[in-house]
Amino acid sequence: MASIKDVAARAGVSVATVSRVLNDHPSVSADARTRVLAAVEALGYRPNAVARSLRTDQTRTLGLVISDVMNPYFTELARSVEEEARALGYSVIIGNADERPDLQDHHVTTLLDRRIDGLLVSPTDGGSPRMLDAARTGTPMVFVDRWIPGVDVPVVRSDGRGAVRDLVAHLYGLGHRRLAIIAGPAATTTGRERVDAFREALGAYGLALPDAYIGQGDFQADSGRRVTEGFLDLAEPPEVVFAADNLMALGALDAVRARGLRVPDDIALAAFDDIPWFVHTDPPVTAVAQPTRELGRAAVRALVDRVEGRPGASVTLPARLVVRRSCGEPTPPQSPSPVRRSTS
Amino acid sequence: MASIKDVAARAGVSVATVSRVLNDHPSVSADARTRVLAAVEALGYRPNAVARSLRTDQTRTLGLVISDVMNPYFTELARSVEEEARALGYSVIIGNADERPDLQDHHVTTLLDRRIDGLLVSPTDGGSPRMLDAARTGTPMVFVDRWIPGVDVPVVRSDGRGAVRDLVAHLYGLGHRRLAIIAGPAATTTGRERVDAFREALGAYGLALPDAYIGQGDFQADSGRRVTEGFLDLAEPPEVVFAADNLMALGALDAVRARGLRVPDDIALAAFDDIPWFVHTDPPVTAVAQPTRELGRAAVRALVDRVEGRPGASVTLPARLVVRRSCGEPTPPQSPSPVRRSTS
DNA sequence: ATCCTCCGTGTAATCGATTCCACGAGGAGG
DNA sequence: CCTCCTCGTGGAATCGATTACACGGAGGAT
Incomplete structure (x- = not known):
């Protein structure tokens, strides 16, 4: 796989110039820029995100640890989180804890090892050691749906x-x-x-x-x-x-x-x-x-705020009741209608 | 966040020795090993996966691009993929294509930029450019559920x-x-x-x-x-x-x-x-x-085989019919029973 | 006693990017 | 004509790990 050196060689410039073109830094001549771009195109070059992350100390990646992916509620949450993150220029790595504290800890650990920029968690339990640790050592973090009392982390949830x-x-x-x-x-x-x-x-x-x-x-x-x-x-x-x-x-x-x-x-x-x-x-x-989509979006926004140095506040959104038939006779329609007998 | 240098300094050894302890390389004295381990513990040190990946050129991460996470079939597939990958020492990053070729391409691109070790795809369409490219340039890859004819990549699917x-x-x-x-x-x-x-x-x-x-x-x-x-x-x-x-x-x-x-x-x-x-x-x-769980496991095994230099074969598993009531009168029970009239 | 091996360890190169600093050329101002 | 900026550029350090290579000391063989 072509590296920045290959591009530099082909374009007849230094790697510094290539890097500048890639990050569109202003002081590059039009000539150099076109030559670099041509080389990038010709080689099908794509910057190595791993190397970039090592140098810049940011991965533009968010971690999301949820309690159970098979639960449609969390699936939808995960989806809206990824959507909003993508819109903001971040990727998300999902960890499924399956309601198991040990698995939750495993995911938090590997996510942290990967140096994700921020962590979104819906804790399975009272808080696993690694997570509490992450919160304490200043990893940008936001709780979503569930949270842990006493931990100073914004919470995005709905009030039922x-x-x-x-x-x-x-x-x-x-x-x-x-x-x-x-x-x-x-x-x-x-x-x-x-x-x-x-x-x-x-x-x-x-x-x-x-x-x-x-x-x-x-x-x-x-x-x-x-x-x-x-x-x-x-x-x-x-x-x-x-x-x-x-x-x-x-x-x-x-x-x-x-x-x-x-x-x-x-x-x-x-x-x-x-x-x-x-x-x-x-x-x-x-x-x-629950307003699941909005919850996901709000959580990502709060987290990205933290990641990028802004405050990042807690959000509480109201849930609403959806009446169907599983509790008995539906409420009578508003419009004039035949009298109904009670089911009691 | 503590780095290998901090650990080395605290243990009074060189970073090389620390690295050797971490990767349990044989030639380290018992004394050095305990001192390093103690320093690791004291500092709460965790190796930086980004740096490690850059050096070793492997991320121990698999990419999974699926057509639609909200579809329970794919959710279950994703779950079993993650499970098997975890058992084999890999993480997985999921990309949700939402049945959109452009999104599929986006995910394949960012996954490749991150230098994942292997790619599991359930293609949304006839094959986006990036994906075909990845297949051609030798990125270990396996198709799961859906595939693209003419592309030389193992396929794990079920035959319905x-x-x-x-x-x-x-x-x-x-x-x-x-x-x-x-x-x-x-x-x-x-x-x-x-x-x-x-x-x-x-x-x-x-x-x-x-x-x-x-x-x-x-x-x-x-x-x-x-x-x-x-x-x-x-x-x-x-x-x-x-x-x-x-x-x-x-x-x-x-x-x-x-x-x-x-x-x-x-x-x-x-x-x-x-x-x-x-x-x-x-x-x-x-x-x-479909035998979804088995499909996910088999796909991961095939992919990891490829990643680790082994062949990695295609797998086809049979699907089976589950009869319920949505097509009409259920089939009569096996045991002796009253004659039933046809519903025709 | 001498030489060879082997073991444990450290130094330094390396992965692929970003970025600070220095440098040369060219233009503006005196 | 000289000085000083500005601009574009390249060299080199750096991020945090891994690992080839070199080196010193201990122990065994002769």
Whole structure:
């Protein structure tokens, strides 16, 4: 592969001049410039990014460590991150932690070894040693979706409180009183927050959230299945199951179906994180939708701000409720329409 | 960030010795080794992968350029690729082409600029200039899922012929005679092959595949919707729509539902590429399942073989049919059971 | 005792870029 | 005509590693 020396030789100039042309530095004569460009063309030369990074101490690369690529929410997040990064002249390297702290640490380590300019993380747990280290030693860093309390790093996330309140109002309006939640891991902020928001919203209607109605999941489908089975085995099973992510909702759907029960007739279901597939499930699933694209863009902008020496602030965007049929009869249409009988 | 020099100074040895310890070269005294290790520990030193890559001319990184990350099939492929690569001591950088040749080229270029050791590609089109160039100039490369005829690069893919034959048999057995297909882009091998396999299988039952029953899609949901609407507008609409990928199947499902029609009663639906969500759609979708995980692993193994100087062979794995309810009455169980009436 | 080997170590070249500094030519100003 | 800038250019240092080569000392063989 041709190097800058080959180009210099062919153009009859020094490597310094070639470098200047490549980085369009002003003081190069028009003549030299054309000769260099011709040589570059002829040799199909492309600068070696590795060498360039070593010298300039910047890779124009961002690292993104997410909890689980197979989760459509994170896939979409990753996509929007890459899009925005590309627009800003950066590449992104994705590390999939698969909800495993050890894997998360592995990716943070290799990313740091590669001297990425900045790190975007959606932490799987309370914070692995390497990550905390990176945050402390000043690697530009931004948390997205989930974060770690007490670590001084901007956080880009969405606030689901409003949407969860809307959800509970919707459920209450449909006559549901026994509401259960499949929580995410307590080590994650989203795992805790969603339970808190749910409990708080319930409180506004004078409803409690008994421990038996809080199932411990891990954001994976299997745990949703397991927890739901537990709910169904209760002497007084809940009327609604609210899954703290889409994968656990899928597991819940499985469990309900495996018992020969139907959603929403026998038990209602709602989920955090809306995804395209929820439109097509049987029945379509009511969900709290995060502004995923905007989250990704905002996170990249905050990170690049930090990388380039600007402040880089935290951002919180509101989530919103998307009502479908998995919790019962949809709300009646606004326009005049035939009277509907309640399903209760 | 500490460099090898700092470690050398602290351990009271030369950088050469430090390097030897790090790469566990045999000729280092036990004493020097412990002192170096202690210094490494104390400084929290991690070798700079950029510098190392420049010197050794290898990055231990693989590039993966896929057509569309949002497609669960490719997400799963990407995941298994990363897994296998990690097991073999490599990292992978994913480039999402979004079915756009220009984006594909962008990613191939930046990947090559970074001097990745090998490239895994699922080409979006007939082959962008940079990619063809890379193949010609000897960059270790392997095609996965899709490939480009005439380019001398190993191909790891799955053969859907058998499964498509099974699908047609299934459909024929259900009494369906007018079968249509939503094809992928003709520029992709999978786009063409799936149509060919379908036509061939139809031929075995004396069925033709008229042009009107071949809709041109682009592997995205929208095109599936559009094509399906076209089919439904036909004077004699097909009884079955076979989508050449899962996203177009989703679009087809949308289109059918938007007309107030039902699957499979009014029109049957089948898809290429099985995904977890197909179990939960209304109705569950019959699909041709590729051995995605194995494909990813095999592709990485073939690529790493090439990277490390071994031959690196093509691999073709069979796909299989997964029957669900979207094409009509499921096949009767094997065990003795009441006689069933045909749905025809 | 002498010579040869082998082992552990350090010096320095190298990878491919960027960039500081020096230098020569040419133009402007005195 | 001389001096001083400015401009374009090249030489060389540098980034942080790896590794060929040289060298000194210890130990074995004769």
